Amino acid sequence: MITEGKHVDLNALSRGDPLSVPPTQALRAPQITCDRVHYFYDICKVNGPTLDPTTSTFYTMGTPDPPLVEKIQPYPRKWESLVMSRIKEITLTSSPQSPPCQVKHEAPALVFSAGGYTGNFFHEFNDGFIPLYITVNSMFENQDLVLVISKSRDWWITKSRPRLVLVIRTGNVGRVLLNHKEVKQEAEKVGFEVVVFEPKPSTPLSVAYKLMNSSHAMVGVHGAAMTHTLFLRPGSVFVQVVPLGTQKAAALCYGKPAKAIGVEYMEYRIDAEESSLINKYGKEDKMIKEPMGFEGNNWSYDIMKIYLKEQNVRVDLERFRGYLKEAYEKGIKLLDREWYNAI
Structure with missing residues (x-):
């Protein structure tokens, strides 16, 4: 109207x-x-x-x-x-x-x-x-x-899309997003321009900064690479995928700092069926049913190894799509502000 x-x-x-x-x-x-x-x-x-x-x-x-x-x-x-x-x-x-x-x-x-x-x-x-x-x-x-x-024109819409950085890790390192290719496709369907970023020790800090600081959203599984949120601009969106047993650490290390610097923080807590641990322990094991019970004082090297090193993630694409759509709506607001300030 x-x-x-x-x-x-x-x-x-x-x-x-x-x-x-x-x-x-x-x-x-x-x-x-x-x-x-x-x-x-x-x-x-x-x-x-x-x-x-x-x-x-x-x-x-x-x-x-x-x-x-x-x-x-x-x-x-x-x-x-x-x-x-x-x-x-x-x-x-x-x-x-x-x-x-x-x-x-x-x-x-x-x-x-x-x-x-x-x-x-x-x-x-x-x-x-x-x-x-x-x-x-x-x-x-x-x-x-x-x-x-x-x-x-359709090419107007696709020419200027909010950029999402999908941070991944590969190899036998734990907390690998097993279906990251499908997640990338879903994000593109929602409307994002998607850049897949796998930071390595040889990645220049300036390269990482330029990528993050020119983007509108970031998605990644909880881990050290989420520190790249420090390079996001206020108003950007950070979607942290939280594996089983990492809820407190995810909020403390990355969720609260992201909010403190003006980043729109979203947390995707995986269900048991999205964790690779269910194949080893079964859905009735305490490691799966009560992961919060092993955090805090009950955290040990053996527990850490299971949740951080052995666990990989395969997100439910249908459920995750809702998070991507919300992230897109937030990201497009930042893009609109960029256009407005450029006039």
């Missing part, structure tokens, strides 16, 4: 002088007005709260009689019939039959099409950036606004 006391602009795409902005007026009901005299573009304005149901129809929140209906193709090559035939038409209507509101924006919206010649570098400037720049600075100067894009 987009609400604004002034207007919600649906195609202010200009090639000439800056567009004039009419003074705000108190209106009894939302109004739809269109200016179709320009050679390069049409422009329609909705004055009042407007519903955008992610379809090609926008609904005003009012019921003027008779109902208002306008149609527009929000692309600034109006004279060129061939390319305009491929631009989706947007419908503006005051029909009372509108879908429910789920997300609310207290800002005006600017709707434009990324169809047509988008993808051609010349046209991206000539038909995209420049008209948008003129419109924003003419009509929305010093304002926040919401860009509503018709025919958003």
